[in-house]
Amino acid sequence: MALWARQGCRWSCLLKTAVAAEFARGLRGRSSSTAQACRGFAPLALLPSRNYILPWRLQAYRHVSVGSCSPPDSAEDGSFSSPESNLPSLVKQGQAKAEPLPDLNAKILYEDWDDIPPSSALEEISEEEAVQIIAEPLLPLQSSTLRDYVDHSETLAKLVHLGVDLSQVEKRQKAGQLLLTLDFEKDIRKILLFLKDVGVEDNQLGPFLTKNPYILAEDLEALETRVAYLKSKKFGKAEIAQMVSRAPYLLLFSVERLDNRLGFFKNELGLSVKKTKDLVIRLPRLLTGKLEPVKENLQVCQIELGFQRNEIQQIVFKTPKILTASKKRLKQTFDYLHNIMGIPHHMLTRFPQVFNSKLLRIKERHMFLTFLGRAQYDPAQPSYISLDQLVSLPDEVFCTEIAKASIQDFEKFLKTL
Amino acid sequence: GGGSPRLVLWTGPNVVSIAVRGPRFRRLKIGAGHRLDVKASGVFVLGIGHGNKLLTDLYNCHLTKVYTVGGLFGKATDDFSDTGKLVEKTTFDHITREKLERILAVIQGTNHKALLMYSNIDMKTQEAYELAVKGLIRPMGKSPPIITAIRCLQFALPEFQLEIHCLHETQQYLRKIVHEIGLELKSSATCTQVRRIRDGVFTLDDALLRTQWNLRSIQDAIWDCQLKVKTELEKTLG
Numbered sequence: 001m002a003l004w005a006r007q008g009c010r011w012s013c014l015l016k017t018a019v020a021a022e023f024a025r026g027l028r029g030r031s032s033s034t035a036q037a038c039r040g041f042a043p044l045a046l047l048p049s050r051n052y053i054l055p056w057r058l059q060a061y062r063h064v065s066v067g068s069c070s071p072p073d074s075a076e077d078g079s080f081s082s083p084e085s086n087l088p089s090l091v092k093q094g095q096a097k098a099e100p101l102p103d104l105n106a107k108i109l110y111e112d113w114d115d116i117p118p119s120s121a122l123e124e125i126s127e128e129e130a131v132q133i134i135a136e137p138l139l140p141l142q143s144s145t146l147r148d149y150v151d152h153s154e155t156l157a158k159l160v161h162l163g164v165d166l167s168q169v170e171k172r173q174k175a176g177q178l179l180l181t182l183d184f185e186k187d188i189r190k191i192l193l194f195l196k197d198v199g200v201e202d203n204q205l206g207p208f209l210t211k212n213p214y215i216l217a218e219d220l221e222a223l224e225t226r227v228a229y230l231k232s233k234k235f236g237k238a239e240i241a242q243m244v245s246r247a248p249y250l251l252l253f254s255v256e257r258l259d260n261r262l263g264f265f266k267n268e269l270g271l272s273v274k275k276t277k278d279l280v281i282r283l284p285r286l287l288t289g290k291l292e293p294v295k296e297n298l299q300v301c302q303i304e305l306g307f308q309r310n311e312i313q314q315i316v317f318k319t320p321k322i323l324t325a326s327k328k329r330l331k332q333t334f335d336y337l338h339n340i341m342g343i344p345h346h347m348l349t350r351f352p353q354v355f356n357s358k359l360l361r362i363k364e365r366h367m368f369l370t371f372l373g374r375a376q377y378d379p380a381q382p383s384y385i386s387l388d389q390l391v392s393l394p395d396e397v398f399c400t401e402i403a404k405a406s407i408q409d410f411e412k413f414l415k416t417l
Numbered sequence: 418g419g420g421s422p423r424l425v426l427w428t429g430p431n432v433v434s435i436a437v438r439g440p441r442f443r444r445l446k447i448g449a450g451h452r453l454d455v456k457a458s459g460v461f462v463l464g465i466g467h468g469n470k471l472l473t474d475l476y477n478c479h480l481t482k483v484y485t486v487g488g489l490f491g492k493a494t495d496d497f498s499d500t501g502k503l504v505e506k507t508t509f510d511h512i513t514r515e516k517l518e519r520i521l522a523v524i525q526g527t528n529h530k531a532l533l534m535y536s537n538i539d540m541k542t543q544e545a546y547e548l549a550v551k552g553l554i555r556p557m558g559k560s561p562p563i564i565t566a567i568r569c570l571q572f573a574l575p576e577f578q579l580e581i582h583c584l585h586e587t588q589q590y591l592r593k594i595v596h597e598i599g600l601e602l603k604s605s606a607t608c609t610q611v612r613r614i615r616d617g618v619f620t621l622d623d624a625l626l627r628t629q630w631n632l633r634s635i636q637d638a639i640w641d642c643q644l645k646v647k648t649e650l651e652k653t654l655g
Contacts, residue, residue, distance in 0.1 A: 395628065414626055415621050415624065415626070416612070417458060
């Protein structure tokens with residue numbers, strides 16, 4: 001019992017600095033009555049309607065941090081931990097609930113006025129009581145990581161159970177703040193059910209939310225409209241699921257934006273509707289990325305690399321990644337392939353995957369083959385080596401099959417470069 | 418690289434905080450050894466963590482480095498390498514291997530004098546003689562670049578390849594040497610390749626290829642070289 005009284009005394013400090021006008025009368029000066037008043041608050045912590053109480057306590061906390069009345073590092077009772085658990089989730093929300101509060105508290109305050117005798121915070125306590133005081137640090141009102149709130153927020157806990165990597169999410173702008181203000185049962189659950197409906201796998205939900213936490217703030221109807229739009233464009237259910245999984249930002253785009261982008265690709269590339277859809281299904285990132293670099297890449301292919309329009313169409317259809325590749329790398333790879341290895345345009349059109357591979361790999365393997373005298377890329381000649389085998393095979397297979405040498409020889413050769 | 422996010426679910430309080438920490442290793446202290454410029458290739462020594470201190474100690478040992486330098490007669494460029502702007506073209510048919518080796522001997526001789534001078538050893542003493550016999554004389558402080566040995570590995574006009582043992586050098590200095598060799602032979606030469614095959618105790622065999630840049634290989638490489646480094650440091654620095 002004495003424990004409660006001590007807690008009450010600390011609260012008295014808080015109350016003195018609180019700017020809650022309703023309590024001004026009861027709080028000035030008289031330590032005994034304030035102690036009793038505070039004693040009244042201890043049982044309030046256990047009331048089921050604690051949602052109403054907390055915003056008030058929140059004000060008290062705020063003033064604690066501004067003023068210097070009760071030092072946060074002094075020992076505080078374990079009963080503080082339960083109210084704290086809902087604090088952060090109500091940081092932004094709870095203001096509206098402050099109104100019903102004053103009447104409730106004022107009534108109970110006056111009822112318990114004469115119950116408990118006062119005791120001062122400086123009274124000495126026995127060893128057993130001292131040991132029973134559980135000191136928990138205050139939750140910070142502001143923090144740069146979600147780690148501080150994770151223990152006390154069941155929303156965050158459930159997200160982690162799903163597989164969301166909070167250390168990545170907190171790096172994004174405002175995403176951490178968003179997650180703290182959402183409630184799992186009310187908001188997040190229906191979005192998750194919607195995603196499952198669209199076809200995102202259960203084990204993919206975590207990584208999906210890690211990359212795109214903003215979807216949890218979207219309006220459910222807007223999301224459903226967008227999926228309906230995709231279905232109206234004759235994308236199949238499995239295809240939509242694939243696109244959404246691989247490009248998590250897809251459903252954040254409005255219907256007009258999606259329409260514009262699909263139209264853009266159809267016009268720029270000059271492909272048929274079916275082929276454009278196929279392209280977008282294989283690389284859904286095209287729809288969510290910027291469009292300027294894609295245009296520039298197409299210009300580069302046409303003007304600087306000298307491919308014809310139909311060749312570009314073929315290349316893009318086979319390896320859509322070319323549209324998002326860096327221009328400098330594209331130019332360097334082409335320069336080496338065409339000028340130094342001597343491969344003509346039509347061969348490059350047949351094997352566009354060479355543009356996706358690392359230039360260093362192409363260089364090393366080509367130099368090794370030249371050293372062995374096996375660098376033969378013309379299909380008309382004997383012992384021809386196809387370009388896709390040159391780049392796509394792993395090192396061991398490349399050495400034994402294509403170069404007909406051992407991998408140690410290859411490594412030794414590499415060390416001479 | 419670092420560890421994957423710690424998604425370990427234990428029972429009890431504070432369950433979730435552990436799972437939110439993120440990768441354990443975010444930063445590693447890595448230091449580089451002797452410089453290797455962009456156009457050159459070869460052995461490049463890096464130190465991780467405590468290895469940085471060992472790097473400093475190795476630097477103070479002043480061990481020689483060995484390079485293979487490729488050259489091409491008939492051209493002179495502004496930055497002495499084959500990617501520079503062409504300045505002059507000359508004939509080179511009169512050059513023979515003997516003439517080249519004569520020039521190399523001259524270079525070695527002048528550099529040897531410089532070596533003795535900067536080593537601050539009185540050549541008239543017995544211990545100096547013994548050190549010289551063992552080949553252990555070298556400057557233990559700052560000095561300009563010194564070539565301790567130079568020889569011709571390959572000679573096929575217009576190309577040639579040299580092996581150079583040197584101290585306190587830069588790769589550009591080696592390219593300049595190639596250029597000067599061309600001038601001495603009354604022609605011109607540019608450097609086509611500079612490759613470090615040895616840096617102190619580290620050789621090409623210890624080096625890791627790009628495909629071997631992973632944790633396992635790096636750990637093995639550190640382990641294998643540990644003894645060599647320790648012995649050398651004890652021998653030189655005591």
